[in-house]
Amino acid sequence: MAPAIAPDGTIYTVSKGHFVTRYNYLIAVRPNLTGKWAASMRGRLHDGCNDGTVQGSVLPVNGQPGGCRVGSTNGVDPEVNHAGMGRVLDDESSTPTVAPDGSILFGAYTRYNYAQGHLLQFSANGDFLHSFGFGWDSTPAIFNRDDQQLVASNQGNAYSIVIKNNHYSGLGSYCNDDTICPTDRTATNPASPEAYFVTQLNSNLGIQWSFQNTNTESCTRNPDGTITCVNDHPHGFEWCVNAPVLDVNGIVYANSEDGNLYSINQGGTQRQRLFQQQAIGAAYTPASLGPDGKIYSENQGILFVVGTGHVASNGWNGVFRPHMGSR
Numbered sequence: 001m002a003p004a005i006a007p008d009g010t011i012y013t014v015s016k017g018h019f020v021t022r023y024n025y026l027i028a029v030r031p032n033l034t035g036k037w038a039a040s041m042r043g044r045l046h047d048g049c050n051d052g053t054v055q056g057s058v059l060p061v062n063g064q065p066g067g068c069r070v071g072s073t074n075g076v077d078p079e080v081n082h083a084g085m086g087r088v089l090d091d092e093s094s095t096p097t098v099a100p101d102g103s104i105l106f107g108a109y110t111r112y113n114y115a116q117g118h119l120l121q122f123s124a125n126g127d128f129l130h131s132f133g134f135g136w137d138s139t140p141a142i143f144n145r146d147d148q149q150l151v152a153s154n155q156g157n158a159y160s161i162v163i164k165n166n167h168y169s170g171l172g173s174y175c176n177d178d179t180i181c182p183t184d185r186t187a188t189n190p191a192s193p194e195a196y197f198v199t200q201l202n203s204n205l206g207i208q209w210s211f212q213n214t215n216t217e218s219c220t221r222n223p224d225g226t227i228t229c230v231n232d233h234p235h236g237f238e239w240c241v242n243a244p245v246l247d248v249n250g251i252v253y254a255n256s257e258d259g260n261l262y263s264i265n266q267g268g269t270q271r272q273r274l275f276q277q278q279a280i281g282a283a284y285t286p287a288s289l290g291p292d293g294k295i296y297s298e299n300q301g302i303l304f305v306v307g308t309g310h311v312a313s314n315g316w317n318g319v320f321r322p323h324m325g326s327r
Contacts, residue, residue, distance in 0.1 A: 001013070001014060001092075001093070001094060001095045001096070002095045003096070004095065004096040004097055004098050004104065005098070006098045006102065006124070007098075008031075009030070009031035010028055010029070010030065010031070010036060010124075011028070011029040011030075011031070011033075012026065012027065012028055012029075012096040012098065012104050013026075013027050013029070013096065014026055014027065014088055014096065014106060015027050015038070016088040016090075021087040021088060021089055021109070022042065022080070022085050022087055023042065024040070024041045024042075024085075024086060024087065024088040024108070025038040025039060025040055025041065026038070026039045026041065026096065026104060026106060026120075026122055026126070028104075028126060037125070037126040038126070039122050039126040039127075039128065041085050041086030041087075041088075041106075041108055041120060042083075042085040042086075043082065043083040043084075043085060044083065044084070044085060044086060044120065044128050044131060045075075045077070045083060045084030045085065045086070045110065045118060045131055046075035046076075046083055046084070047075060047084070047113070047131075047133060048068070048075050048076045048077045048078060048083075048084055048112050048113075049062060049067075049068035049072040049073060049074055049075060049076050049078055050062060050067065050068070050074065050075075051072075051074055053074065054074050054075050056133055057075070057113075058113050058114065058116070058133060058167075058173075058189070058192040059078075059112070059113070059173055059174070059189075060173065060188065060189045060191075064188070064189075065180075065181075065182045065188045066172060066173035066174075066180075066181050066182055066185075066188050066189055067173070077110070077112045077174075078112055078174050078175075079111060079112060079174060079175075084110055084112060084118075085108075085110075086106070086108025086109070086110065086117075086118055086120050086135075087108055087109040087110060087111075088108060088109065089109050092107075092109060092136065092137050093137050093139070093242045093284045094106060094107035094108070094135065094136075094137060094138060094139055094242075095139045095242075097139060097140050097142065099121075099142060099159060099161070099203065100142065100144050100158065100159045101158065101159070101203060102123070102124035103121050103122060103123055103124065103129060103203075104121070104122045104123075104124070105119060105120070105121050105140050105161065106119070106120050106122075106135070107119050107120075107134075107135030107136060107137065107138040107139060107140070107163070108120055108135050108136075109135070109136050110135075110136075111174055112173070112174040113133055113173070113174075114167065114168050114169070114171065114172075114173055114185060115136060115168055115171060116133055116134045116135070116136055116166065116167065116168060117134060117135035117136030117137070117138070118131045118132065118133060118134070118135045119131065119132040119134060119135040119138070119140065119161075119163060119201075119205065120135065121205060129204075130204055130205040131205065132163070132201060132205040134163060134164070134165045134166065134167075134199070135163075136166075137242060137284045138163050138164050138242065138243070139242050139243040139286065140161045140162060140163045140201075140243065141161070141162040141163075141243055141244045141245055141246050141252070142159055142160070142161060142162075142246075143159060143160040143161075143162060143200070143246050143250050144159045145157070145158060145159055145160065145250075157202050157203070157208075158203055159203055160200050160201065160202060160203075160208060160250075161200065161201040161202075161203070161205070162198065162199070162200050162201075162244050162246060162252055163198075163199055163201065163244075164196075164197070164198055164199075164238075164239035164241060164244065164254065165196075165197040165198065165199040165210065165239075166196050166197070166238040166239060167185070167192065167193070167194055167195045167196065167197070168185070168194065168238070169183065169184065169185035169186060169193075169194035169235065170183055170185075171183055173185070173189070186235065193235070194235040195212055195235060195236065196212065196213045196235075196236045196237060196238045196239055196256075197210040197211060197212050197213070197239075198210070198211045198213075198239060198244060198252060198254050198262075198264055198268075199211075200252075200266075200268070209266075209267055209268035210268055211252075211262075211264045211268040211269070211270065212236065213236040213237050213238075213239065213256055213258065213262075214236050215233070215236060215237060215256075215258045215260070216231050216232070216233050216234055216236065217229040217230065217231050217232075217233070217258070217279075218230050218232050218233060218258070218259075218279035219258070219259055219275060219278070219279050220259075220277075220278045220279070221275065221276075221277050221278065227275060233258070233279075236258075237256050237257040237258035237279065238256070238257050239254055239255075239256050239257070240255065240256060240257040240281060240282045240283075240284065241254045241255050241256075241284065241285070241286060241287055241297075242284040242285060242286045243286035243287065244286075244287055245286065245287045245288055245289045245295070246289075247289060247293070249266075250266040251263055251264065251265060251266070251271060252264040253287045253289070253295050253297070254287055255276070255282070255287055255297040255298070255299060257279060257280065257281055257282065258279045259275055259276050259277060259278050259279040259280065259299055259300075260273040260274060260275050260276065261273065261274045261276060261287070261295065261297045261299075261304065261306065274306060276297070276299035276300075276302070276304050277299045277300040277302055277304075278299065278300045280299070280300050282298065282299055282300065283298065285297075285298045292307075293307070294306065294307045
Protein backbone atom coordinates (compact mmCIF):
# COMPACT_ATOMS: atom_id res chain seq x y z
CA MET A 1 0.00 0.00 0.00
CA ALA A 2 1.00 3.62 -0.40
CA PRO A 3 1.36 5.87 2.65
CA ALA A 4 -0.91 8.91 2.98
CA ILE A 5 0.49 12.33 3.92
CA ALA A 6 -1.61 14.97 5.68
CA PRO A 7 -1.18 18.72 5.05
CA ASP A 8 0.82 19.01 8.30
CA GLY A 9 3.25 16.35 7.05
CA THR A 10 1.96 13.50 9.20
CA ILE A 11 2.46 10.17 7.44
CA TYR A 12 -0.14 7.42 7.79
CA THR A 13 0.40 3.75 7.05
CA VAL A 14 -0.73 0.37 8.36
CA SER A 15 1.19 -2.33 10.22
CA LYS A 16 0.28 -6.02 10.08
CA GLY A 17 1.19 -8.72 12.54
CA HIS A 18 3.51 -11.28 10.93
CA PHE A 19 1.56 -14.29 9.55
CA VAL A 20 -1.70 -13.07 11.10
CA THR A 21 -4.51 -10.89 9.77
CA ARG A 22 -6.37 -9.83 12.90
CA TYR A 23 -3.68 -7.78 14.70
CA ASN A 24 -3.26 -4.54 12.80
CA TYR A 25 -2.65 -0.88 13.53
CA LEU A 26 -3.13 2.39 11.75
CA ILE A 27 0.18 4.16 12.28
CA ALA A 28 0.80 7.93 12.40
CA VAL A 29 4.40 9.08 11.89
CA ARG A 30 5.74 12.62 12.27
CA PRO A 31 7.56 14.28 9.35
CA ASN A 32 10.89 13.52 11.07
CA LEU A 33 9.89 9.80 11.00
CA THR A 34 9.33 9.46 14.74
CA GLY A 35 6.20 7.67 15.91
CA LYS A 36 3.15 9.78 16.73
CA TRP A 37 0.50 7.18 17.61
CA ALA A 38 -0.73 3.69 16.71
CA ALA A 39 -4.45 2.85 16.70
CA SER A 40 -5.54 -0.78 16.85
CA MET A 41 -8.19 -2.06 14.43
CA ARG A 42 -9.29 -4.80 16.84
CA GLY A 43 -12.66 -4.82 18.58
CA ARG A 44 -14.03 -1.87 16.61
CA LEU A 45 -17.03 -3.49 14.91
CA HIS A 46 -20.37 -4.52 16.42
CA ASP A 47 -22.47 -5.51 13.40
CA GLY A 48 -22.06 -9.29 13.41
CA CYS A 49 -24.41 -11.92 14.90
CA ASN A 50 -27.94 -10.63 14.62
CA ASP A 51 -31.09 -11.51 16.55
CA GLY A 52 -32.99 -9.07 14.35
CA THR A 53 -32.07 -5.94 16.30
CA VAL A 54 -28.40 -5.37 15.36
CA GLN A 55 -27.94 -2.15 13.44
CA GLY A 56 -25.95 -2.50 10.22
CA SER A 57 -25.68 -6.29 10.25
CA VAL A 58 -26.06 -8.03 6.88
CA LEU A 59 -26.06 -11.50 8.44
CA PRO A 60 -29.32 -13.46 8.35
CA VAL A 61 -31.14 -13.56 11.67
CA ASN A 62 -29.75 -16.08 14.17
CA GLY A 63 -30.93 -19.59 13.42
CA GLN A 64 -31.41 -18.97 9.70
CA PRO A 65 -29.05 -20.40 7.06
CA GLY A 66 -25.95 -18.22 7.04
CA GLY A 67 -26.77 -16.73 10.43
CA CYS A 68 -25.27 -17.38 13.85
CA ARG A 69 -26.70 -19.92 16.27
CA VAL A 70 -29.73 -18.91 18.31
CA GLY A 71 -28.52 -17.36 21.56
CA SER A 72 -25.31 -15.98 20.09
CA THR A 73 -24.08 -12.70 21.50
CA ASN A 74 -25.35 -9.81 19.42
CA GLY A 75 -22.89 -8.00 17.18
CA VAL A 76 -19.91 -10.36 17.50
CA ASP A 77 -17.86 -11.74 14.64
CA PRO A 78 -18.97 -15.42 14.61
CA GLU A 79 -15.50 -16.61 13.65
CA VAL A 80 -14.00 -15.41 16.93
CA ASN A 81 -17.02 -14.67 19.18
CA HIS A 82 -16.03 -11.12 20.04
CA ALA A 83 -16.27 -7.68 18.49
CA GLY A 84 -15.09 -7.61 14.89
CA MET A 85 -11.78 -6.20 13.79
CA GLY A 86 -10.39 -4.69 10.63
CA ARG A 87 -8.17 -7.33 9.07
CA VAL A 88 -5.27 -6.73 6.68
CA LEU A 89 -4.47 -9.30 4.01
CA ASP A 90 -1.25 -9.40 2.03
CA ASP A 91 -3.08 -9.26 -1.29
CA GLU A 92 -5.35 -6.29 -0.63
CA SER A 93 -4.85 -2.95 -2.34
CA SER A 94 -6.45 -0.54 0.16
CA THR A 95 -4.50 2.61 0.97
CA PRO A 96 -5.13 5.10 3.82
CA THR A 97 -6.85 8.33 2.79
CA VAL A 98 -6.74 11.65 4.66
CA ALA A 99 -10.07 13.50 4.60
CA PRO A 100 -10.43 17.32 4.63
CA ASP A 101 -11.22 17.32 8.37
CA GLY A 102 -7.99 15.42 9.11
CA SER A 103 -9.65 12.08 9.77
CA ILE A 104 -8.14 8.97 8.20
CA LEU A 105 -10.06 6.36 6.22
CA PHE A 106 -8.88 2.80 5.60
CA GLY A 107 -10.61 -0.09 3.85
CA ALA A 108 -10.03 -3.25 5.90
CA TYR A 109 -11.09 -6.85 5.32
CA THR A 110 -13.78 -8.67 7.27
CA ARG A 111 -15.11 -12.12 6.35
CA TYR A 112 -18.26 -12.26 8.45
CA ASN A 113 -20.22 -9.82 6.22
CA TYR A 114 -19.86 -11.83 2.99
CA ALA A 115 -16.22 -10.69 2.75
CA GLN A 116 -17.30 -7.09 2.09
CA GLY A 117 -14.83 -5.69 4.60
CA HIS A 118 -15.33 -2.37 6.40
CA LEU A 119 -14.28 1.21 5.83
CA LEU A 120 -12.78 2.42 9.13
CA GLN A 121 -12.49 6.07 10.15
CA PHE A 122 -10.07 7.40 12.78
CA SER A 123 -9.52 10.96 13.98
CA ALA A 124 -6.24 12.81 13.53
CA ASN A 125 -5.54 11.87 17.18
CA GLY A 126 -6.04 8.16 16.55
CA ASP A 127 -9.55 7.86 18.02
CA PHE A 128 -11.89 5.43 16.29
CA LEU A 129 -14.89 7.31 14.89
CA HIS A 130 -17.10 5.32 12.51
CA SER A 131 -17.31 2.33 10.20
CA PHE A 132 -19.17 1.45 7.01
CA GLY A 133 -19.98 -2.10 5.92
CA PHE A 134 -17.77 -2.23 2.85
CA GLY A 135 -14.05 -1.66 2.53
CA TRP A 136 -12.37 -4.66 0.93
CA ASP A 137 -9.75 -3.71 -1.67
CA SER A 138 -11.05 -0.16 -1.77
CA THR A 139 -9.52 3.29 -1.41
CA PRO A 140 -12.19 6.00 -1.13
CA ALA A 141 -12.34 9.16 -3.21
CA ILE A 142 -13.14 12.53 -1.60
CA PHE A 143 -15.53 15.19 -2.88
CA ASN A 144 -14.65 18.37 -0.96
CA ARG A 145 -17.83 20.39 -1.29
CA ASP A 146 -16.37 23.63 0.11
CA ASP A 147 -19.88 24.77 0.94
CA GLN A 148 -20.02 26.90 4.09
CA GLN A 149 -23.73 26.31 4.54
CA LEU A 150 -23.16 22.56 4.65
CA VAL A 151 -20.22 23.00 7.01
CA ALA A 152 -22.34 25.12 9.35
CA SER A 153 -25.18 22.59 9.33
CA ASN A 154 -22.91 20.09 11.10
CA GLN A 155 -24.70 17.13 9.54
CA GLY A 156 -21.58 15.41 8.30
CA ASN A 157 -21.97 16.91 4.84
CA ALA A 158 -18.96 19.24 4.64
CA TYR A 159 -17.35 16.71 2.31
CA SER A 160 -18.36 13.40 0.78
CA ILE A 161 -16.66 10.02 0.46
CA VAL A 162 -17.19 7.82 -2.59
CA ILE A 163 -16.50 4.10 -2.40
CA LYS A 164 -17.44 0.97 -4.29
CA ASN A 165 -19.95 -1.08 -2.31
CA ASN A 166 -20.12 -4.67 -3.56
CA HIS A 167 -22.61 -7.02 -1.92
CA TYR A 168 -20.95 -10.27 -3.01
CA SER A 169 -22.54 -13.64 -3.56
CA GLY A 170 -21.06 -17.02 -4.41
CA LEU A 171 -19.56 -17.40 -0.95
CA GLY A 172 -21.06 -17.98 2.47
CA SER A 173 -21.87 -15.17 4.87
CA TYR A 174 -19.05 -15.98 7.31
CA CYS A 175 -17.76 -19.49 6.54
CA ASN A 176 -16.96 -21.79 3.63
CA ASP A 177 -19.32 -24.62 4.62
CA ASP A 178 -22.17 -24.62 2.07
CA THR A 179 -24.59 -26.19 4.54
CA ILE A 180 -24.03 -23.71 7.36
CA CYS A 181 -23.34 -20.72 5.09
CA PRO A 182 -25.16 -21.15 1.75
CA THR A 183 -23.52 -19.49 -1.23
CA ASP A 184 -26.69 -18.11 -2.84
CA ARG A 185 -27.04 -14.87 -0.91
CA THR A 186 -30.12 -13.64 -2.75
CA ALA A 187 -32.09 -16.83 -2.11
CA THR A 188 -31.14 -17.29 1.54
CA ASN A 189 -30.85 -13.66 2.63
CA PRO A 190 -33.37 -11.66 0.59
CA ALA A 191 -33.09 -8.74 3.02
CA SER A 192 -29.50 -8.27 1.80
CA PRO A 193 -29.31 -9.69 -1.74
CA GLU A 194 -26.41 -9.78 -4.18
CA ALA A 195 -26.01 -6.27 -5.65
CA TYR A 196 -23.23 -3.93 -6.70
CA PHE A 197 -23.13 -0.20 -5.97
CA VAL A 198 -21.01 2.89 -6.05
CA THR A 199 -21.99 4.70 -2.85
CA GLN A 200 -21.43 8.23 -1.63
CA LEU A 201 -21.15 8.76 2.14
CA ASN A 202 -21.11 11.86 4.30
CA SER A 203 -18.23 12.57 6.65
CA ASN A 204 -19.89 10.42 9.35
CA LEU A 205 -20.06 7.48 6.88
CA GLY A 206 -23.81 7.78 6.42
CA ILE A 207 -25.13 7.00 2.94
CA GLN A 208 -26.02 10.00 0.77
CA TRP A 209 -26.77 8.06 -2.41
CA SER A 210 -25.99 4.81 -4.23
CA PHE A 211 -25.78 3.90 -7.90
CA GLN A 212 -26.41 0.25 -8.72
CA ASN A 213 -24.90 -1.63 -11.64
CA THR A 214 -27.92 -3.33 -13.21
CA ASN A 215 -26.25 -4.36 -16.47
CA THR A 216 -26.71 -8.10 -17.05
CA GLU A 217 -24.66 -8.58 -20.25
CA SER A 218 -21.08 -9.85 -20.59
CA CYS A 219 -19.61 -8.28 -23.72
CA THR A 220 -16.40 -8.54 -25.75
CA ARG A 221 -15.03 -6.14 -28.34
CA ASN A 222 -14.09 -8.15 -31.44
CA PRO A 223 -11.04 -7.47 -33.64
CA ASP A 224 -13.27 -5.81 -36.23
CA GLY A 225 -14.67 -3.40 -33.64
CA THR A 226 -18.05 -5.07 -33.26
CA ILE A 227 -19.27 -6.07 -29.79
CA THR A 228 -20.69 -9.48 -28.86
CA CYS A 229 -22.76 -9.84 -25.68
CA VAL A 230 -24.27 -12.65 -23.61
CA ASN A 231 -26.93 -12.11 -20.95
CA ASP A 232 -25.40 -14.05 -18.02
CA HIS A 233 -25.22 -11.77 -14.95
CA PRO A 234 -28.77 -11.44 -13.56
CA HIS A 235 -27.57 -9.53 -10.48
CA GLY A 236 -25.21 -7.14 -12.26
CA PHE A 237 -21.43 -6.87 -12.08
CA GLU A 238 -19.12 -5.92 -9.25
CA TRP A 239 -17.14 -2.69 -9.39
CA CYS A 240 -13.63 -3.84 -10.14
CA VAL A 241 -11.76 -0.67 -9.22
CA ASN A 242 -9.56 0.19 -6.26
CA ALA A 243 -10.66 3.82 -6.23
CA PRO A 244 -13.17 5.84 -8.22
CA VAL A 245 -12.31 9.41 -9.16
CA LEU A 246 -14.36 12.62 -9.05
CA ASP A 247 -14.05 15.78 -11.07
CA VAL A 248 -14.59 19.29 -9.71
CA ASN A 249 -18.34 19.04 -10.34
CA GLY A 250 -18.65 15.86 -8.31
CA ILE A 251 -19.12 13.55 -11.30
CA VAL A 252 -17.86 10.09 -10.35
CA TYR A 253 -15.90 7.87 -12.76
CA ALA A 254 -15.44 4.15 -12.08
CA ASN A 255 -14.89 0.99 -14.08
CA SER A 256 -16.85 -2.21 -13.59
CA GLU A 257 -16.29 -5.90 -14.27
CA ASP A 258 -18.82 -5.52 -17.09
CA GLY A 259 -16.03 -3.78 -19.03
CA ASN A 260 -17.61 -0.34 -18.92
CA LEU A 261 -16.26 2.93 -17.63
CA TYR A 262 -19.16 4.75 -15.97
CA SER A 263 -19.72 8.41 -15.21
CA ILE A 264 -22.23 8.98 -12.40
CA ASN A 265 -23.96 12.24 -11.49
CA GLN A 266 -24.24 13.58 -7.98
CA GLY A 267 -27.42 11.99 -6.66
CA GLY A 268 -26.57 8.58 -8.10
CA THR A 269 -27.90 8.65 -11.67
CA GLN A 270 -25.96 7.36 -14.67
CA ARG A 271 -24.50 10.09 -16.82
CA GLN A 272 -22.81 7.93 -19.47
CA ARG A 273 -21.00 4.65 -19.87
CA LEU A 274 -18.33 3.56 -22.32
CA PHE A 275 -17.60 -0.08 -23.13
CA GLN A 276 -13.86 -0.64 -23.20
CA GLN A 277 -12.65 -4.12 -24.18
CA GLN A 278 -14.12 -7.07 -22.27
CA ALA A 279 -16.27 -8.03 -19.31
CA ILE A 280 -13.63 -9.54 -17.08
CA GLY A 281 -12.56 -9.74 -13.45
CA ALA A 282 -9.83 -7.14 -13.70
CA ALA A 283 -7.00 -5.86 -11.54
CA TYR A 284 -8.06 -3.47 -8.76
CA THR A 285 -6.43 -0.47 -10.37
CA PRO A 286 -7.86 2.99 -9.61
CA ALA A 287 -9.50 5.26 -12.13
CA SER A 288 -7.49 8.47 -12.50
CA LEU A 289 -8.11 12.04 -13.63
CA GLY A 290 -5.41 14.06 -15.37
CA PRO A 291 -4.95 17.83 -15.01
CA ASP A 292 -6.32 18.25 -18.55
CA GLY A 293 -9.56 16.46 -17.63
CA LYS A 294 -8.79 13.13 -19.29
CA ILE A 295 -9.96 10.00 -17.49
CA TYR A 296 -7.65 6.97 -17.31
CA SER A 297 -8.89 3.45 -16.63
CA GLU A 298 -7.72 -0.09 -17.25
CA ASN A 299 -9.54 -3.10 -18.71
CA GLN A 300 -8.02 -6.44 -19.80
CA GLY A 301 -4.51 -5.07 -19.43
CA ILE A 302 -5.22 -2.11 -21.71
CA LEU A 303 -5.00 1.50 -20.56
CA PHE A 304 -7.94 3.55 -21.84
CA VAL A 305 -7.95 7.33 -22.06
CA VAL A 306 -11.21 9.28 -22.36
CA GLY A 307 -10.77 12.92 -23.28
CA THR A 308 -12.90 16.03 -23.27
CA GLY A 309 -13.15 16.81 -26.98
CA HIS A 310 -15.97 16.18 -29.45
CA VAL A 311 -18.90 13.85 -28.89
CA ALA A 312 -17.53 10.49 -29.97
CA SER A 313 -19.50 7.87 -31.90
CA ASN A 314 -19.43 5.56 -28.88
CA GLY A 315 -21.77 7.88 -27.01
CA TRP A 316 -19.19 9.28 -24.59
CA ASN A 317 -18.86 13.03 -24.49
CA GLY A 318 -15.17 12.88 -25.23
CA VAL A 319 -12.37 11.44 -27.29
CA PHE A 320 -11.70 7.71 -26.79
CA ARG A 321 -8.10 6.57 -27.11
CA PRO A 322 -7.09 3.04 -26.06
CA HIS A 323 -3.41 2.50 -25.22
CA MET A 324 -1.77 -0.84 -24.68
CA GLY A 325 -0.57 -1.41 -21.13
CA SER A 326 1.34 -4.18 -19.43
CA ARG A 327 -0.67 -7.35 -18.81
